[in-house]
Amino acid sequence: MAFLDKIYFRSSTEELRSLLQDKKVFVIIDRQVEKLYGSSFPFQKVFIDATEENKNLATVQSVIDQFMKMGADRDCIILGIGGGIVTDITSFVAAIYKRGVKYALIPTTLLAQVDAAIGGKTGINNAGYRNVVGLFNKPQFVYVCSLFLKTLDEKNMLSGAAEMLKLGIIGDSTLYKKAVAYFKENHLMDYDTKEDLEYLIMRAVRYKCKIVEKDYHEHGPRRVLNLGHTFAHAIEKCSPTPISHGNAVSIGTVIASRVGEDLGKTNHKVTETLIADFTAIGLPTQTDIDMRTLMDAVSKEKKQTATTFDFVIPTKIGSADIMHLDIDRLRQLVLPAGA
Numbered sequence: 288m289a290f291l292d293k294i295y296f297r298s299s300t301e302e303l304r305s306l307l308q309d310k311k312v313f314v315i316i317d318r319q320v321e322k323l324y325g326s327s328f329p330f331q332k333v334f335i336d337a338t339e340e341n342k343n344l345a346t347v348q349s350v351i352d353q354f355m356k357m358g359a360d361r362d363c364i365i366l367g368i369g370g371g372i373v374t375d376i377t378s379f380v381a382a383i384y385k386r387g388v389k390y391a392l393i394p395t396t397l398l399a400q401v402d403a404a405i406g407g408k409t410g411i412n413n414a415g416y417r418n419v420v421g422l423f424n425k426p427q428f429v430y431v432c433s434l435f436l437k438t439l440d441e442k443n444m445l446s447g448a449a450e451m452l453k454l455g456i457i458g459d460s461t462l463y464k465k466a467v468a469y470f471k472e473n474h475l476m477d478y479d480t481k482e483d484l485e486y487l488i489m490r491a492v493r494y495k496c497k498i499v500e501k502d503y504h505e506h507g508p509r510r511v512l513n514l515g516h517t518f519a520h521a522i523e524k525c526s527p528t529p530i531s532h533g534n535a536v537s538i539g540t541v542i543a544s545r546v547g548e549d550l551g552k553t554n555h556k557v558t559e560t561l562i563a564d565f566t567a568i569g570l571p572t573q574t575d576i577d578m579r580t581l582m583d584a585v586s587k588e589k590k591q592t593a594t595t596f597d598f599v600i601p602t603k604i605g606s607a608d609i610m611h612l613d614i615d616r617l618r619q620l621v622l623p624a625g626a
């Protein structure tokens with residue numbers, strides 16, 4: 288399996304230098320990660336303040352300007368070290384800098400290790416819309432090292448847990464059950480349970496790679512990975528205070544399950560199970576934001592693309608369907624009549 292072959296699951300950074308061979312390395316690194324682990328990466332670096340506001344073309348431009356000043360040429364390799372913000376920016380920059388240079392990723396959040404850094408998809412925000420600029424660009428390798436997770440806070444561990452659960456819900460019920468059991472007990476990376484977490488990460492990555500191999504450019508089956516994301520993006524946009532991506536996905540998944548019920552595709556017990564499990568883990572299942580407001584945000588975002596779109600619903604734990612809905616139909620399903 289081509290994607291999986293290039294993912295190294297390791298407990299330390301020891302092997303990294305040999306993977307980089309004798310290439311000239313230029314690093315894009317999360318400023319927070321630099322403070323914690325910067326000394327392990329003695330290369331020329333560009334620093335990123337990891338926020339959604341900064342995941343934009345202005346930051347891409349600034350990275351390129353800095354690489355030019357540093358003299359990065361076509362034969363270099365770019366190393367992206369950080370969470371999903373940095374891995375998205377890195378893949379994009381590597382695709383366009385000097386018409387494309389090699390790159391590799393070291394994801395340092397759980398979310399990036401199981402999802403954002405896996406699969407060669409990049410996304411840059413524009414004009415308040417998430418991931419509207421992007422492309423597909425395969426890295427030379429992805430180095431998944433649990434060591435970095437020891438400094439990750441509870442909020443970001445849970446955010447990654449939500450994306451891991453998503454992978455279980457859509458296609459691997461064993462992953463789902465084991466992840467629920469793990470995150471009920473553990474919210475921070477703990478050395479006593481490190482191997483259990485590493486197993487879950489590897490299992491989640493294997494499943495994501497399986498989907499990506501089938502449909503790299505996301506013309507069909509890969510879209511199932513968007514479970515929970517239609518409403519998650521709306522929640523992130525409308526939330527008066529910042530909400531983690533994983534928390535938004537968790538709420539979005541419950542909404543998707545209810546839509547599945549209304550379409551007669553999802554048993555009510557599935558929604559009940561999701562609510563009970565997410566709550567036990569500490570993930571939210573509802574939002575104070577009015578559904579009309581969310582639906583307006585969904586409409587606006589979808590109108591950027593088309594009037595009909597793919598909406599993913601869980602059909603049971605371990606299986607999901609991609610429904611082709613039009614925006615008015617979705618509105619009818621989620622809003623009470625006349626709203």
Ligand SMILES: NC(=O)c1ccc[n+]([C@@H]2O[C@H](COP(=O)([O-])OP(=O)(O)OC[C@H]3O[C@@H](n4cnc5c(N)ncnc54)[C@H](O)[C@@H]3O)[C@@H](O)[C@H]2O)c1
Nearest residue numbers: 319337370371372395396398399402403408409435438439
């Ligand atoms: N390209 C894809 O396929 C894909 C898939 C899923 C998500 N994403 C993107 O990923 C982004 C979210 O990624 P994220 O949740 O990793 O967010 P992030 O990159 O913002 O990281 C979250 C926080 O963790 C901090 N951090 C990173 N590593 C740390 C460490 N080891 N110890 C302590 N703190 C650390 C960061 O400074 C940041 O404050 C979103 O922009 C989303 O669109 C992309």
